[in-house]
Amino acid sequence: MTAATPALEIKGLQKSFAGVRAIRDLSFTVPKGHATALIGPNGAGKTTVFNLVSGVYGIDAGSIHVNGTDITRMPSRQRIRSGVARSFQNIRLMGHLSVLENLLVGQHVRASSLCALITPYRLIPNHKWKREARRALEESGLGQYADETVGALPYGVRKRIDLVRATLAGANVLMLDEPAAGLNPSETNALRDHLKALIASGLTLLVVEHDMHFVDSICENVVVLNFGEKIAEGPLSVVRKDPKVREAYIGSDEE
Numbered sequence: 403m404t405a406a407t408p409a410l411e412i413k414g415l416q417k418s419f420a421g422v423r424a425i426r427d428l429s430f431t432v433p434k435g436h437a438t439a440l441i442g443p444n445g446a447g448k449t450t451v452f453n454l455v456s457g458v459y460g461i462d463a464g465s466i467h468v469n470g471t472d473i474t475r476m477p478s479r480q481r482i483r484s485g486v487a488r489s490f491q492n493i494r495l496m497g498h499l500s501v502l503e504n505l506l507v508g509q510h511v512r513a514s515s516l517c518a519l520i521t522p523y524r525l526i527p528n529h530k531w532k533r534e535a536r537r538a539l540e541e542s543g544l545g546q547y548a549d550e551t552v553g554a555l556p557y558g559v560r561k562r563i564d565l566v567r568a569t570l571a572g573a574n575v576l577m578l579d580e581p582a583a584g585l586n587p588s589e590t591n592a593l594r595d596h597l598k599a600l601i602a603s604g605l606t607l608l609v610v611e612h613d614m615h616f617v618d619s620i621c622e623n624v625v626v627l628n629f630g631e632k633i634a635e636g637p638l639s640v641v642r643k644d645p646k647v648r649e650a651y652i653g654s655d656e657e
């Protein structure tokens with residue numbers, strides 16, 4: 403892998419569901435340490451792209467590379483190990499466990515052996531993974547929540563803990579499904595600042611988001627889909643003026 407190798411490279415992607423062409427010859431790249439948004443009206447194919455990259459569905463044609471590695475035919479679990487992870491709109495943290503425990507569960511994805519997997523970290527006060535988890539929380543400004551029960555925390559804080567969990571589990575290409583949905587303005591600002599810091603430290607993002615102010619603040623590139631096809635790509639300020647994009651959104655209740 404060279405410095406010019408994109409973190410995510412999608413080439414000629416095709417996917418049909420029972421004759422419905424959900425994704426048509428889609429190609430785009432996301433450079434390392436950058437954020438790209440995938441936008442388009444309802445049914446355009448955004449979630450399908452996430453499902454194809456994460457391996458929920460197999461593709462009909464095309465290829466997907468992550469950090470130069472061809473993951474097109476890899477099982478989902480192996481894709482996570484190669485650095486690509488997905489965060490869901492519904493946070494998948496365990497509410498009855500503490501923040502730290504949730505992060506440690508995430509780190510088990512990185513276990514290289516059965517022995518590492520069953521290491522009783524609860525019994526080892528200064529376990530390496532525990533130290534890493536505490537440090538990551540501190541660096542994200544979430545250190546005060548380490549020993550709190552996740553279920554008792556505000557939604558915006560849980561969303562950010564979910565990000566820390568994904569990066570600690572080894573994700574360097576992260577797909578975020580509507581990260582700003584359900585957040586109040588101050589939570590949205592905190593999430594935006596957190597994401598900006600992660601991008602600055604080298605994390606690569608692919609984001610599906612309806613809040614265009616949020617998209618504008620973190621994504622320098624936007625890929626617009628309509629009926630599974632890329633109809634425009636570029637900075638939001640440019641693509642939003644594109645007649646094809648404007649036409650695609652006519653009749654849609656979205657911006």
Ligand SMILES: Nc1ncnc2c1ncn2[C@@H]1O[C@H](COP(=O)(O)OP(=O)(O)OP(=O)(O)O)[C@@H](O)[C@H]1O
Pocket residue numbers: 419420422423424442443444445446447448449450451
């Ligand atoms: N598992 C599936 N089986 C059949 N059709 C599917 C399946 N998944 C997606 N589709 C179809 O593929 C097309 C793209 O859907 P997709 O959910 O990816 O769009 P989207 O852009 O994410 O929409 P939204 O913004 O509403 O979430 C739609 O026509 C949808 O009905």
